[in-house]
Amino acid sequence: MLQLWRGSTIQKAVKHPHASILNSEVALSDAQRKTIYALSTPPGKAGIAVVRVSGPDALDVWRRVTRKSKSGNTPTPWMMQRRHVVDPETGEKLDDSLTVFFKGPKSFTTEDTLELHIHSGRAVLSAVLRALAKLPYCRPAAPGEFTRLAFEGGRLDLTQVEGLRDLIDAETEAQRRVAISGAEGTARARYEALRSQILECLVFVEGYIDFGEDVDELGQEVMIKEGRSFTSPIALLSEAALARDRAMNIIDSIRSHLDDNRRGEILRSGIKLAIFGPPNAGKSSLFNFLAQRDAAITSPIPGTTRDVLTLTLDIGGFPVVLSDTAGLRETVDTVEKIGVGRAGNAIKEADLSLCVLSLPDVLSSSGNARVRLPDEVKGHLKPNTLFLLNKSDMITSLLSEHNIRPQFWPVSLRTSKGTQLFLDGLAEVLRTRYTDGIDCTSPLITHARHRDFLEQAVMHLEEFVAFSPSEIDIAAESLRYAARAIGSVSGLDVGVEEVLGGIFSSFCVGK
Numbered sequence: 001m002l003q004l005w006r007g008s009t010i011q012k013a014v015k016h017p018h019a020s021i022l023n024s025e026v027a028l029s030d031a032q033r034k035t036i037y038a039l040s041t042p043p044g045k046a047g048i049a050v051v052r053v054s055g056p057d058a059l060d061v062w063r064r065v066t067r068k069s070k071s072g073n074t075p076t077p078w079m080m081q082r083r084h085v086v087d088p089e090t091g092e093k094l095d096d097s098l099t100v101f102f103k104g105p106k107s108f109t110t111e112d113t114l115e116l117h118i119h120s121g122r123a124v125l126s127a128v129l130r131a132l133a134k135l136p137y138c139r140p141a142a143p144g145e146f147t148r149l150a151f152e153g154g155r156l157d158l159t160q161v162e163g164l165r166d167l168i169d170a171e172t173e174a175q176r177r178v179a180i181s182g183a184e185g186t187a188r189a190r191y192e193a194l195r196s197q198i199l200e201c202l203v204f205v206e207g208y209i210d211f212g213e214d215v216d217e218l219g220q221e222v223m224i225k226e227g228r229s230f231t232s233p234i235a236l237l238s239e240a241a242l243a244r245d246r247a248m249n250i251i252d253s254i255r256s257h258l259d260d261n262r263r264g265e266i267l268r269s270g271i272k273l274a275i276f277g278p279p280n281a282g283k284s285s286l287f288n289f290l291a292q293r294d295a296a297i298t299s300p301i302p303g304t305t306r307d308v309l310t311l312t313l314d315i316g317g318f319p320v321v322l323s324d325t326a327g328l329r330e331t332v333d334t335v336e337k338i339g340v341g342r343a344g345n346a347i348k349e350a351d352l353s354l355c356v357l358s359l360p361d362v363l364s365s366s367g368n369a370r371v372r373l374p375d376e377v378k379g380h381l382k383p384n385t386l387f388l389l390n391k392s393d394m395i396t397s398l399l400s401e402h403n404i405r406p407q408f409w410p411v412s413l414r415t416s417k418g419t420q421l422f423l424d425g426l427a428e429v430l431r432t433r434y435t436d437g438i439d440c441t442s443p444l445i446t447h448a449r450h451r452d453f454l455e456q457a458v459m460h461l462e463e464f465v466a467f468s469p470s471e472i473d474i475a476a477e478s479l480r481y482a483a484r485a486i487g488s489v490s491g492l493d494v495g496v497e498e499v500l501g502g503i504f505s506s507f508c509v510g511k
């Protein structure tokens with residue numbers, strides 16, 4: 001029997017190179033194979049592997065590739081059921097499995113979806129994937145295709161898609177928290193709200209454009225258009241002014257959202273922390289201490305470190321891209337000079353910098369010992385620069401109160417004295433600087449793409465408020481661009497129909 005799949009017309013039968021086609025079935029081109037499948041867990045030996053199948057023929061896949069003598073021929077949706085996985089051509093049992101059938105649109109992709117929970121072993125996996133390849137309407141999924149279907153089906157917007165990808169890539173607790181907030185739709189809700197506020201402004205403005213010409217002649221009369229009555233033109237005028245006020249509020253709201261010190265983007269990609277200071281202070285020793293291995297060469301010879309070394313660490317749950325730099329000093333050595341130049345750039349580009357000083361070199365000996373900053377480091381200090389006062393094992397004098405400030409940690413990397421306090425303190429600094437605002441109500445901007453579109457939206461909204469009332473129709477165009485910019489963050493587009501629909505539903509006073 002020739003089994004046809006929903007709505008498919010076979011124009012040209014192309015035999016898929018990897019699929020042996022079931023008897024009496026016609027081969028389809030890749031574009032015609034609407035049902036996709038893939039292994040959704042890492043390949044290799046493990047207790048369980050999950051193979052996911054999504055598309056219009058997922059139910060047929062369930063019927064042909066899974067079997068159980070006593071149970072019926074229809075799955076109970078969203079319920080795990082124990083079934084054998086079989087070869088659709090020979091009926092040979094390939095594995096014992098738990099299967100779940102998700103009836104679309106209540107599935108991740110919004111299509112009918114089947115999950116086969118099988119044993120994870122090389123031979124089992126290839127037998128099951130080969131079995132799926134035998135079905136003429138199935139093809140292997142492209143990278144990210146299940147998520148793409150979820151986006152096309154309207155289940156996820158682009159910020160959620162990005163959040164989901166960031167969640168999978170997250171390596172630290174902070175990254176996980178930022179990503180899950182995006183995947184859950186916190187950013188989506190925020191941008192949808194902003195966009196609908198802009199569209200509401202547009203509704204007022206469009207109304208004003210439609211009736212503007214009648215203002216002088218009609219006075220306070222109620223206007224009739226297309227059989228419906230509307231507010232007076234005077235009311236419309238004040239509505240247009242209201243739209244302006246609203247636009248200014250939206251600008252303020254987007255600006256405060258943009259003014260976040262790029263925390264979201266920094267957390268996603270890693271906080272750049274540069275270690276710097278004079279030569280021989282213990283910078284490379286600190287780098288190795290944090291890396292918990294001999295990553296950099298340390299020696300009593302000043303000028304040992306030349307290049308910038310970087311590594312990625314998890315400090316207190318935060319992703320940190322740590323760099324060790326050449327000691328800052330005047331030098332005639334050509335290579336060291338390049339190293340000092342690179343150190344300067346690394347400090348400039350860093351999100352946070354940590355100045356390492358050798359206590360015996362920087363302590364003034366008179367009375368209560370005070371730290372004197374060497375001239376070479378002074379030009380590189382920022383308000384948030386942190387200080388590690390190293391080699392405390394080499395001093396006998398007590399540090400003055402002045403030196404025991406939150407940003408200063410006296411330690412000995414040789415004896416480990418004070419290092420735990422330093423680690424705790426550093427984690428606390430990261431927490432205060434980067435964790436505020438990671439919650440469900442205020443999403444962080446996690447991608448430069450979002451920032452670009454938000455900045456565009458502000459620009460168009462500013463154009464809008466700058467127009468005079470006589471230019472209201474051009475001004476409306478700026479509002480449309482602003483809405484489109486916000487919509488682009490979510491991957492939506494603003495249709496004209498949507499705007500018109502909004503006009504009549506909110507402006508109509510014929511109630």
Ligand SMILES: Nc1nc2c(ncn2[C@@H]2O[C@H](COP(=O)(O)OP(=O)(O)O)[C@@H](O)[C@H]2O)c(=O)[nH]1
Binds near residue numbers: 283297302304305414
């Ligand atoms: N006494 C003492 N020596 C240290 C300490 N930390 C590092 N050193 C030594 O100081 C020298 C310079 O260290 P290094 O990490 O290469 O300094 P860098 O030039 O700033 O990278 C090496 O000989 C280290 O063994 C410490 O806490 N106490």
Ligand SMILES: [Mg+2]
Binds near residue numbers: 304325
């Ligand atoms: Mg060094």
